[in-house]
Amino acid sequence: MKRMVISLVLVAIVVVVSPVSGHELQVVTTFSILEDLVQQVGGDRVIVNSLVPRGSDPHSWEPTPREARMVAQAELLIANGGGFDDWLLGLMKNAAKVDSLLVFASQGLEALEHGHAHGEGDDHNHHHGDPHFWLNVPNSIFYVDQITQGLVTASPDDASYFQERSRAYIEELVELDEWIVGECEKIPRENRVIVTYHNAFSYLAEGYGFEVAEFLVTNPEAEPSPRDLARLVDLLGGMNKRVLFAEPQLTSGTRYMQALAKEVGGELYTLYSDSLSTEISTYVEMMKYNTRTLVEALE
Numbered sequence: 104m105k106r107m108v109i110s111l112v113l114v115a116i117v118v119v120v121s122p123v124s125g126h127e128l129q130v131v132t133t134f135s136i137l138e139d140l141v142q143q144v145g146g147d148r149v150i151v152n153s154l155v156p157r158g159s160d161p162h163s164w165e166p167t168p169r170e171a172r173m174v175a176q177a178e179l180l181i182a183n184g185g186g187f188d189d190w191l192l193g194l195m196k197n198a199a200k201v202d203s204l205l206v207f208a209s210q211g212l213e214a215l216e217h218g219h220a221h222g223e224g225d226d227h228n229h230h231h232g233d234p235h236f237w238l239n240v241p242n243s244i245f246y247v248d249q250i251t252q253g254l255v256t257a258s259p260d261d262a263s264y265f266q267e268r269s270r271a272y273i274e275e276l277v278e279l280d281e282w283i284v285g286e287c288e289k290i291p292r293e294n295r296v297i298v299t300y301h302n303a304f305s306y307l308a309e310g311y312g313f314e315v316a317e318f319l320v321t322n323p324e325a326e327p328s329p330r331d332l333a334r335l336v337d338l339l340g341g342m343n344k345r346v347l348f349a350e351p352q353l354t355s356g357t358r359y360m361q362a363l364a365k366e367v368g369g370e371l372y373t374l375y376s377d378s379l380s381t382e383i384s385t386y387v388e389m390m391k392y393n394t395r396t397l398v399e400a401l402e
């Protein structure tokens with residue numbers, strides 16, 4: 104009888120100190136791709152929310168009181184950096200807790216410059232070069248390391264939990280990267296041109312052996328100039344496979360791409376760049392979808 108009492112007491116203690124029933128770290132990210140990376144590492148020890156909802160464009164985001172409240176509750180904030188989501192800083196100035204921690208996932212990566220000059224006035228937000236590092240998997244592994252460090256700093260008690268999940272996720276990303284490299288080898292050299300609406304694909308092109316990533320606008324907040332449109336009509340006219348890619352979060356951009364495809368008798372496909380969706384809900388799914396689309400369109 105006495106032994107049973109002791110074991111009941113032990114059970115009670117284990118339940119009380121079990122970290123799962125403890126405090127979950129409140130994390131806020133600027134956009135949905137970072138939200139997924141944090142969720143993969145943070146598991147059930149974090150509550151993570153993205154300020155920009157899935158399917159919306161993070162470049163032109165205008166924060167509302169809803170996002171100010173989210174920032175006010177965050178213990179850890181994760182942004183991309185590189186000029187991509189600077190609007191967070193203004194929001195934080197007014198709303199963030201004094202002891203909250205801010206991590207720029209891309210800090211330390213070297214930005215690629217834009218391929219060529221564009222219509223003036225469309226690059227004021229992008230003076231740092233292309234900020235879309237995550238479209239190349241090794242860069243996302245760098246992000247995951249930065250995110251893991253941020254989580255460990257904000258919640259040291261959960262360090263081994265985060266580090267274990269981080270290692271497992273990075274293994275999955277290494278496999279993903281090898282798979283993408285293998286798939287892209289199916290695309291003949293002469294077809295290795297990615298024509299998109301906005302300049303998001305320079306790291307994907309560099310990492311996976313595409314000759315060029317051509318685009319209409321540097322920043323999707325700007326409208327393309329007639330000169331930009333004429334340049335792409337010329338380029339596509341000289342290609343034996345006239346393929347263009349729209350991006351689901353850029354509705355007005357898609358209209359321009361549809362018009363261009365019609366003008367050159369080309370085919371329009373979709374690539375994900377800045378946002379996940381309800382159908383494509385993780386980073387890994389997004390990269391697989393993009394790879395399958397590139398192979399189907401350009402093989």
Ligand SMILES: [Zn+2]
Binds near residue numbers: 235302303
């Ligand atoms: Zn973008």
